[in-house]
Amino acid sequence: MKFLHTSDWHIGKILKGRNRLDEQAAALSEMTQIALGNEVDAVLIAGDIYEHSAPSADxxxxxxxxxxxxxxxxxEVVVIAGNHDHGATFEAYKPLMGVAGIHVYGQARPADKGGVLTFRAKSTNEPVNVAVLPFLSRRYAVRAAEIIANTPSQNVGAYDQLVRDVLGGLTAAFTPDAVNIVMAHLTCTGGAFGGGERAAQSIMEYHVPAAIFPVEAHYVALGHLHRRQRIPAACPVHYSGSPYPVDFGEQDNSHVVCLVEAAPGTPAQVMDVPVTAGRRLRTVEGTVAGLIADRAAYGEDYLRLVVTQPAYAGLRDDLTEALPNALEIRIHPEHASSGAKAGMAVDRPAMTPAQLFTDYCHSVGVSDARIVDLFNELHDDLTRSTAHP
Structure with a gap:
């Protein structure tokens, strides 16, 4: 049987004030044509369908x-909620989407209550089992482990062990005569970031080793990391990556969908199919005069400009007037000593909220790991979008 693996659409993403819905529509149209042209049996969408937990009507x-x-x-269309999606809303629409033949999962559930989707591939009539694991916040991972694996939470502290227990309960339903697939939205230890992920829900406790996936899985379809990559493991573990550059950190990524062929007892074969829709994102450096002089070379690309001269009043206006696709303007650190003016950003390494809070604690003479843990838990509650039951 053949299926398409994709993830991290982030529909509704606005980049530096620029609405990209037309680009996103073009990317989805291209992916649809890839699926239809290859006569796939299923399309697996591994989370972060939307950019926001309350997406616009459009x-x-x-x-x-x-x-x-x-x-x-x-x-067969299978969709799981990512950390940007609102799991409870997915669950609310699940019955209606099911009538339309679309399988939507907002929350983890036991295998015998829908946690494993079973169907027969239309092209081969082979049985297929898909174990689905939407994004789990640290707190909900405890509850999910109790529900699915009957694991007492007081005996299990590590996030990776909780996820391992949940997956163990789901994949116990795999059968040797079927194509067995795991579909999850999470961070694998050692995975490379793509550049547009929400760091607070990707680092710290939010990562698991690829060893948690069973050798019986023909394929593991992951979402969350935006870079296309395979994670070394006993079974094929793949991130499809985002199908278009979500943010400037992804400007050099390869944007594809994964076309997978699998059969019972046969290792999966994976082919990357490029997705070309959407504008290119590009970072360019130079003086104001040099950047403007090269404008013909930029085409319709969205630009992040790094200015290699001191800022002056009116610099931003000069650049945006000549380069209307410039979405971000920074002053190179070597030229920032005179002060960034006119709203210019100074190019410096980004810090996560956890790092900023830790630095603040050090600055006021507080050194207590419990306070940092409480901050991380609060930040998780405020930024995650998967609702707890």
Missing amino acids: AQKLVVRTLMQLARRNI
């Missing part, structure tokens, strides 16, 4: 229209 229309177009062609 963003929802685009996603629903795309999913319906696939389902009408007798393709």
Whole structure:
């Protein structure tokens, strides 16, 4: 059987004030044509369908229209919630989407209560089992382990062990005569970041070793990290990456969907199919005069400009007037000593909220790991979008 693996659409993402819904629509249209042209049996979308937990009506229309177009062609469409999505809303629409032939999962559940989707591939009539694991916040991972694996939370502290227990309960339903697939939204230890992820829900306790995935899995379809990559493991573990550059940190990534062929007892074969829709993101350096002189070379690319001269009043206006696709303007650190003016950003390494809070604690003479843990838990509650039952 054949299926398409994709993730991290982030529909509704606005980049530096620029609405990109038309680009996102073009990318989804291209992916749909790839699925139809290759006559796939299923499309697996491994989380972060939307950029926001409360997406706009236009963003929802685009996603629903795309999913319906696939389902009408007798393709099994499987969608799980990522950390940007609102899991409870996914669950609310699950019965209605199910009528349309679209399988939506907002929360983890036991295998015998829908945590493993079983169907027969239309092209080969082979049985297929898909173990689905939407994004788990640290707190909900405890509850999920109790529900699915009957693991007492007081005996299990590590996030990776909780996820291991949940997956163990789900993959116990795998059968030797079927194509067995794991689908999850999480961070694998050693995975490379793509550049546009939400760091607070990707680092610290939020990572698991690839060894948690069972050798019986023909394929593990992951979402969350935006860089296309395979993680070394006993079974094929793949991130499809984002299908278009979500932010400037992804400007050099390869944007693809994964076309996978698998059969019972046969290792999965994976082919990357490029997705070309959407504007390129580009970072360019130079003086104001040099940047403006090269404008013909930029085409329709969205630009992040790094200015290699001291700032002056009116610098931003000069650049944006000549380069209307310049979405971000920075002063190179070597030229920032005179002060960044006119709203210019000084190019310096980004710090996570946890790092900033830790630095603050040190500055006021506080050294207590419990306070940092409480901050991390509070930040998780405020930024995660997967609701707890």
